[in-house]
Amino acid sequence: MSRETSILVVGSVAYDTVETPFGKAEQVLGGSASFFSVAASFFAPVNLVGVVGDDFGDKELAAFKGRPIDVAGLERAAGKTFHWQGKYSYDLNSRDTIRTDLNVFEHFKPRIPESYRRSGLVFLGNIDPALQRSVLDQVQKPRLVACDTMNFWISGRLEELKKTLERVDILLINDAEARQLSGEWNIVKAARVIRAMGPSILVIKKGEHGVLMFSEHGSFAAPAYPLESVFDPTGAGDTFAGGFIGYLAGAADESDDVLRRAVIMGSTLASFCVEAFSLDRLVALTRAEIDERFRLFKKLTHFESL
Amino acid sequence: MSRETSILVVGSVAYDTVETPFGKAEQVLGGSASFFSVAASFFAPVNLVGVVGDDFGDKELAAFKGRPIDVAGLERAAGKTFHWQGKYSYDLNSRDTIRTDLNVFEHFKPRIPESYRRSGLVFLGNIDPALQRSVLDQVQKPRLVACDTMNFWISGRLEELKKTLERVDILLINDAEARQLSGEWNIVKAARVIRAMGPSILVIKKGEHGVLMFSEHGSFAAPAYPLESVFDPTGAGDTFAGGFIGYLAGAADESDDVLRRAVIMGSTLASFCVEAFSLDRLVALTRAEIDERFRLFKKLTHFESL
Numbered sequence: 051m052s053r054e055t056s057i058l059v060v061g062s063v064a065y066d067t068v069e070t071p072f073g074k075a076e077q078v079l080g081g082s083a084s085f086f087s088v089a090a091s092f093f094a095p096v097n098l099v100g101v102v103g104d105d106f107g108d109k110e111l112a113a114f115k116g117r118p119i120d121v122a123g124l125e126r127a128a129g130k131t132f133h134w135q136g137k138y139s140y141d142l143n144s145r146d147t148i149r150t151d152l153n154v155f156e157h158f159k160p161r162i163p164e165s166y167r168r169s170g171l172v173f174l175g176n177i178d179p180a181l182q183r184s185v186l187d188q189v190q191k192p193r194l195v196a197c198d199t200m201n202f203w204i205s206g207r208l209e210e211l212k213k214t215l216e217r218v219d220i221l222l223i224n225d226a227e228a229r230q231l232s233g234e235w236n237i238v239k240a241a242r243v244i245r246a247m248g249p250s251i252l253v254i255k256k257g258e259h260g261v262l263m264f265s266e267h268g269s270f271a272a273p274a275y276p277l278e279s280v281f282d283p284t285g286a287g288d289t290f291a292g293g294f295i296g297y298l299a300g301a302a303d304e305s306d307d308v309l310r311r312a313v314i315m316g317s318t319l320a321s322f323c324v325e326a327f328s329l330d331r332l333v334a335l336t337r338a339e340i341d342e343r344f345r346l347f348k349k350l351t352h353f354e355s356l
Numbered sequence: 357m358s359r360e361t362s363i364l365v366v367g368s369v370a371y372d373t374v375e376t377p378f379g380k381a382e383q384v385l386g387g388s389a390s391f392f393s394v395a396a397s398f399f400a401p402v403n404l405v406g407v408v409g410d411d412f413g414d415k416e417l418a419a420f421k422g423r424p425i426d427v428a429g430l431e432r433a434a435g436k437t438f439h440w441q442g443k444y445s446y447d448l449n450s451r452d453t454i455r456t457d458l459n460v461f462e463h464f465k466p467r468i469p470e471s472y473r474r475s476g477l478v479f480l481g482n483i484d485p486a487l488q489r490s491v492l493d494q495v496q497k498p499r500l501v502a503c504d505t506m507n508f509w510i511s512g513r514l515e516e517l518k519k520t521l522e523r524v525d526i527l528l529i530n531d532a533e534a535r536q537l538s539g540e541w542n543i544v545k546a547a548r549v550i551r552a553m554g555p556s557i558l559v560i561k562k563g564e565h566g567v568l569m570f571s572e573h574g575s576f577a578a579p580a581y582p583l584e585s586v587f588d589p590t591g592a593g594d595t596f597a598g599g600f601i602g603y604l605a606g607a608a609d610e611s612d613d614v615l616r617r618a619v620i621m622g623s624t625l626a627s628f629c630v631e632a633f634s635l636d637r638l639v640a641l642t643r644a645e646i647d648e649r650f651r652l653f654k655k656l657t658h659f660e661s662l
């Protein structure tokens with residue numbers, strides 16, 4: 051049997067209203083599963099599970115069309131689509147949530163279509179850890195399970211989250227979340243504590259400061275690509291995850307070399323994401339542009355041995 | 357004539373009293389020129405210019421002994437040595453200055469001994485930019501001039517600083533200083549503005565987030581080494597500069613390859629500096645340990661092309 055490369059992603063599909071120092075975008079496509087799916091679809095087939103309301107139109111769906119993204123698992127419920135509104139500080143380094151209307155996402159119970167159940171990789175987006183486990187209960191022995199979470203679940207659902215982490219191979223979180231989850235300030239100590247909870251691979255996202263990965267092979271550090279204009283950081287973390295998991299899905303194994311290139315691929319995709327609002331840059335992206343920026347990452351970080 | 361590899365460094369030699377979450381060190385050797393000199397001395401001869409008071413004893417001088425550090429230019433003045441006292445936050449990411457007694461450093465006028473004037477490289481530590489220029493007026497065509505500065509001079513002596521920068525090849529500052537000096541938040545834009553002021557090479561130090569270098573060859577990003585225990589960050593920036601300039605001094609040219617390895621060497625030395633108070637780790641360090649950690653930096657950052 052051939053190696054199963056398809057990726058099941060469960061997460062939010064949303065409307066975002068975003069204000070940055072450079073402009074405002076109203077009711078544009080957002081959500082973790084949206085960014086993840088488009089990024090991952092450059093490398094492997096994606097099986098999307100999420101929920102939208104009856105206000106979700108063909109215009110938004112167009113972002114997924116013409117790509118290997120299966121939307122059979124994108125449930126349509128009566129009501130409005132999840133809506134998030136945020137405003138970034140002048141330096142883009144912090145943001146305030148103006149409003150969050152969960153709408154149909156509030157009672158989202160992931161139902162995995164029969165055709166998705168043999169997906170080779172699973173990405174559990176940032177939802178209630180008990181729901182994340184319910185997804186794992188519905189799939190058949192995926193090759194790799196990856197997971198995101200956030201401060202809300204770490205502080206409010208820690209025991210549930212720990213049960214989920216026991217079944218996870220790869221955890222992708224930011225540095226503040228890693229510190230909160232582990233109770234350790236030092237990031238190396240934090241990584242050891244978290245990896246003992248289950249995930250053998252921990253990817254810590256540090257925004258403009260890049261990414262640290264910890265695994266049985268040791269640690270790997272990658273910078274963020276230094277961009278002259280960062281337009282809108284929304285979705286960068288989910289896009290990183292999409293590039294990272296997508297690259298792993300399409301690779302021949304999960305060796306240290308592959309994991310390292312996957313981190314760079316995630317960083318590459320994320321560096322495009324922030325160049326425009328919503329998924330605007332991602333949907334216009336070509337594989338040639340991706341490979342060229344990957345090559346620039348190599349130039350950015352390479353040095354010769356002594 | 358052979359290539360002149362000696363480094364002239366002008367800066368502070370001080371007593372530090374430092375409190376971290378892990379302990380307190382009273383009246384220990386500190387100062388930018390001290391950290392710089394010991395770090396650089398692993399690679400090239402160092403000519404030290406600074407001032408100490410009559411309280412500065414053999415115990416402190418011992419840090420420079422047995423190394424290629426010439427202290428003929430370390431002036432001894434009547435009065436007390438510069439004393440800085442600081443306390444770090446629990447996470448080591450911020451510090452409060454408890455007190456600063458400039459003492460003999462207040463009226464420091466760098467006098468460059470005749471035997472130092474042909475130094476191949478000059479490192480202007482963080483002093484009044486007019487004094488930095490007075491050093492350049494006393495030396496003969498150094499191969500490279502490098503320079504540090506701080507927020508105090510950027511806000512209070514900007515025009516003087518700009519005159520100095522016109523004569524500088526390499527500026528080493530932190531990210532906050534780069535933003536302040538350029539008036540640009542975006543670090544890529546900031547680098548372009550600063551390089552137009554004179555320094556063709558700009559090294560931006562980001563502490564635990566590593567280093568970005570901008571030059572005519574493009575940009576280079578290096579992470580900080582992820583350490584399990586950071587004991588005392590005091591002097592890490594000056595130690596970075598010492599490793600960086602020291603490596604350049606001993607190298608055959610200033611090619612992009614050499615500059616990149618110099619950044620990693622600076623980061624390597626800095627990663628040892630923070631493992632103990634004062635210069636305690638640096639003075640116990642061996643070249644074999646340095647080379648081994650440089651090798652680990654390669655392992656930390658390396659990835660294969662697609």
